[in-house]
Amino acid sequence: MKRIVAHNKKVEIIEDEMPSIEGKPSYILVKTLYSVISPGTELSMLAISENKQLHLGYSAMGEVVECGSNITDVKKGDLVACYGAPYVHHDEYLCVPKTLYAKVPDTVDPKEAALGGLGAIAIHALRIANLQFGETIVIVGLGVLGQLIAKIANAAAFNVIAYDLHESRVEMLEKEKIKSFSSVEAMEKAINIETNSQGADAVLLCAGGKRSPLTHECLKWIRKKGKAVIVGDIEPDFPRDLMFGKEAQLLISRAGGPGRYDSVYEREAIDYPYEYVRWTEGRNLEEYVRLIKEKRIDVQPFISEIVELTDAPHEFEKLLNKESTTLTKLIHFT
Template identity: 60%
Template sequence: MKKVIAKNQMVEVVMEEKPKIKENYLLIKTVYSVISPGTELTMIGISQDREVHLGYSAVGVVEEAGENVTGIKVGDRIACYGAPYVRHSEYLLVPKTLCSKVPDNVHTCEAALGGIGAIAIHGLRTAKLQFGEKVVVVGLGVIGQLIAQIAEAAAYEVYAYDLSRERTELLRQHSNVHCFTNTEELRTALQEGSPYPGADAVLLCAGGKHSNLTEESLKWIRDKGKVVIVGDIEPDFPRAGMFAKEAEILIARAGGPGRYDSVFEKDAIDYPYGYVRWTEGRNIGEYLRLVSEKKINVLPYVKEKVGLEQIESAYKGLINKNSPILTKIISYS
């Protein structure tokens, strides 16, 4: 089977043996996988003299189900998430805890964003907002876009910021999302119209090792507000700004509880539902519910499809951070 890797800062397609089924796993024939530019372009950049697998969010059709898998049968469409099990590959062997069945009315390419949707949902959960509170989403790549839409669906007051006007335009169809490309205008809007100025939380979905957004975000939150790091941004917060508001700095770890736990992932042993409500696997299912019920619209993000023969140019086309093309869908048909 074919798979996509990075080596020596180049993207290439190589051959690998098709995996064999395991008892707690699903063998999935991939239909689509999604390129996550923020993560994957970084991985390409550090792939010096070693082979790095790319990709972590995909959808496909069950070819075989392990003997301990229940509720899923051969032929079902499945959204799945999480490296190293999910990657850009023609076949995937995925633990059952990282999979969710796709509702009939959800298009297969929409379901391919399931892993990215889980990350967006967990980022928003990490903020621990209450009904009616105010949230700022900074960085409107695909994860930031999804967070803004999900926050609007949850009836939070949503402010979205990105330097790119093209990316803010993607959200303007959502009339209750206030979009900004200028930080001063954003800060002014957060101060006006309320006796309690400032945001309850800022979610940083941008990247950058030396970004001024960390310090800037402290100016946007209210007293005892929160800043949640979702993107690959260095947490360089000045003490004075944090102390003045007794700010809370949080970081969201990928798609939710279970991530990087070998018992949950490799052994495919789920957490008890009553104790851990929203695992990374259940967050995938929640993303699919939001799409199924038309609470969010992800079709503008999945218009660009490429085949494996176009894979190198596909990544090059995602380098431009101002482009309204936020991701590309790899098709294996």
């Protein structure tokens, strides 16, 4: 089968052995239809691929072609959304544990379902913020992940204020009547108006940039005992005086939810008890599918560019060289 890898800071298509579910009763074999390029994560992997080969991708969807003996919720021919490396990559076939897929209803556009991994990450970030109905959330950085968080937060009736330097990204959310700004001054004015100068309940930092000035600035935007949630690739460098003065909470959102990087949950496909861990990464994936099934959020703007598998390396080059302003692209597997 064909798979996409990063090697010596370039993207290549290689031939590899097809995965098998033999001896894996709680796995399914999936023929990939679409996978999603996650620019932030995958371009970072490209940068560290000198003298090594790294598998790219973590969000995809496809058709079930074989089921292990313990699988009862899907059958051959069903469509599923899948999330999480090393089980989900830009590969023609995927061997996925039952804890990392969600069945896709017939009424859902398969291309929308392919965004499930990103959707789970966005949902988990909001859960980490632990907000209540009506609270004010500021989302900084409107790449595909920030956009998804803003849309889901808006659907949940939080008071959403969004910011990005790029006017085009701001305009994408303005079309949905979400308060969005490309000027810090305008955003700060909106925060003061919306909260009677008390400050936002939480700021979610979805931008990249390691030593970002946002880690200092965002503490000015939250209320006393407010929250700063790191979602993007930012070093947690916060000034003590502002943290202390507001008794602010610093939170980290890691991937798609409980279960991520746990070999028992993922590799052994043993789910956490529903009554003790309500929202695992798998259940967050299911929730994303529900949101698009019920049209609670519109993700069509993210699936406007489809590239064929053979053209994928060139598309990665365009993203790396900043020749593309697209937030993400879908890879189509025939």
